[in-house]
Amino acid sequence: MDSLSPVLDGFLVVIEPTNLLYCLIGVVIGMLIGVLPGLGPAATIAILLPLTIGIEPVTSIIMLAGIFYGAQYGGTITSVLLKLPGEASSVVTVFDGHAMAKQGRAGTALGIAAIGSFVGGTVSIVALSFLAPVIAGYALDFGPPEYTALALLGILLVSTVSSGSRPKALIAACLGLALATIGRDGFTGAERFTFDNLSLADGLDFVPIAMGLFGLGEILYNLEERHRAVNAPTKVSNVWPSRSDLKQSRGAVGRGSVIGFFLGILPGGGAVLASLAAYAIEKRRAKDPSRFGKGAVEGVAAPETANNAAATSSFIPLLTLGIPANATMAVIFGALLIQGITPGPQLVTEEPELFWGVINSMYIGNVLLLVMSIPLVGVFVRILRVRPAILAPITVLITLIGVYTVNNNVFDIVLVIVFGVIGYLMKKCGFDPGPLVLAFVLGSLLESSLRRSLLLFDGDPTGFFTRPISGVLLTVFLVVLLLPVVQAVRNRRRAARPAAADKTEELV
Secondary structure (H helix, E strand, C coil): CCCCHHHHHHHHHHCCHHHHHHHHHHHHHHHHHHHCCCCHHHHHHHHHHHHHCCCCHHHHHHHHHHHHHHHHHHHHHHHHHHCCCCCHHHHHHHHHHHHHHHCCCHHHHHHHHHHHHHHHHHHHHHHHHHHHHHHHHHHCCCCHHHHHHHHHHHHHHHHHHCCCCHHHHHHHHHHHHHHHCCEECCCCCCEECCCCCHHHCCCCCHHHHHHHHHHHHHHHHHHHCCCCCCCCCCCCCCCCCCHHHHHHHHHHHHHHHHHHHHHHHCCCCHHHHHHHHHHHHHHHHCCCHHHCCCCCCHHHHHHHHHHHHHHHHCHHHHHHHCCCCCHHHHHHHHHHHHCCCCCCCCHHHHCHHHHHHHHHHHHHHHHHHHHHHCCCHHHHHHHCCCCHHHHHHHHHHHHHHHHHHHHCCHHHHHHHHHHHHHHHHHHHCCCCHHHHHHHHHHHHHHHHHHHHHHHHCCCCHHHHHHCHHHHHHHHHHHHHHHHHHHHHHHHHHHHHHHHHHHHHHHHC
16 A cells, blocks of 8 residues: 555645646647647747746646647647648648548547547556556666666667658767767866856756757748648537447557557657557558558547557656657756756655656546547637737747746847757758757766766776676667668668679670
8 A cells, every 4th residue: 555655645746726727738738739730849848948947846747748748639630620730740640530531520530539549648647657666666776887878879769760861860969969068077177168158157058958949940940831721620520439430440549559658668759650650550450451541540540549658658768767758858857957856766756746746647637638629629720820920929039038037147048049040950951959959968967977987997888788787778779870780781782783683684
């Protein structure tokens, strides 16, 4: 019974009126952001970071978590009705969701998506409740070598699985690591890359970087893009799916929950990869794959279930290991640091109210989203009619005022503008800012752990392989790093064989 008391205390934290209110605010904002194409949960959470400073840590993280998994619900609405994915993880839903809407089954598509999202999220929360404390218990054995290997592996996985080309993602990650070195050396006190600027002596603050890259950068990029005219939304009727639809999609919901949960845990996995994998598996398993893309109900159920399960399970590495699995988790990691809380193995024992409060709030948040997702469809679609030229200046103003209120420092406003331009240029050139932010967050952990490990091993780098956990993690790191090179060599050899055969035939 003692082991259940922290869980029950977590429910007592959630049902406090303030926390319930902020949970509701978070999921509503998340659905709004999911409906609006372009901005995304990472940008929204980055913009709202200054507002969380005056709020209790548990309350603020409950709200930010609600924004993240709420965005997965919201992106479904416009994907089905308007063929306009509001969130990247909802892109796959467009294929069959909009086809169902054209057939007059928009209500069925939204109903299946809502049920699948609820089931996937709930299954993932239950698994999170059981698995997270176990991982945290094992993570107590982690020392500097293990954290060095884990940080390296996390940065590499996010870079290799990130959207866009791998070289560009690796370049972005290296830039993030370089930015993390700015400021005083934690071991010697020497200043590095400050250019005699006192504002840089303590290093770059996470808030201006996140708000610049994700907030201002996204706004500038989206303003330049041509916005497609929004057609009148399809009428929604018969929201509750039929028995045959439920029977047909139950396997996809079950598989999507499992796929989403495990891909969400992996660094670089997340909701986008989970939705793609779930859709691909359902299409392969189908007796008639040609149905997909033409209104197959499994093509809606699988990705929507998977992306919500992944959004929830991505909290496991953040809360138990202190390693953010994706860009949004990196921003939430920054929010915890701002509140004076360091995520990691000690969080379960030192901050049980926060740990279990955040996890248990997801149960209530998922119920709220299920209740709201259908009745408020018309309201959310009308928001799309607001012109970007009106929304963008208001958002920029909120961003700049917000970042100034954190430290009352004009230099932070300059940083937001600089990183906003950098974020815009990165998007223009095909670079994903996610690996940069993640590498910046993990950079200080990587540097301090690496230097402590080398002191522990008397400067011998092979010492990492003498410890079981760090040795396994570094081996996986090397495999992931070298695998693309091996594949490239194999592809070149295969391409060279036909060419050599053709030349031989010509000579003969």
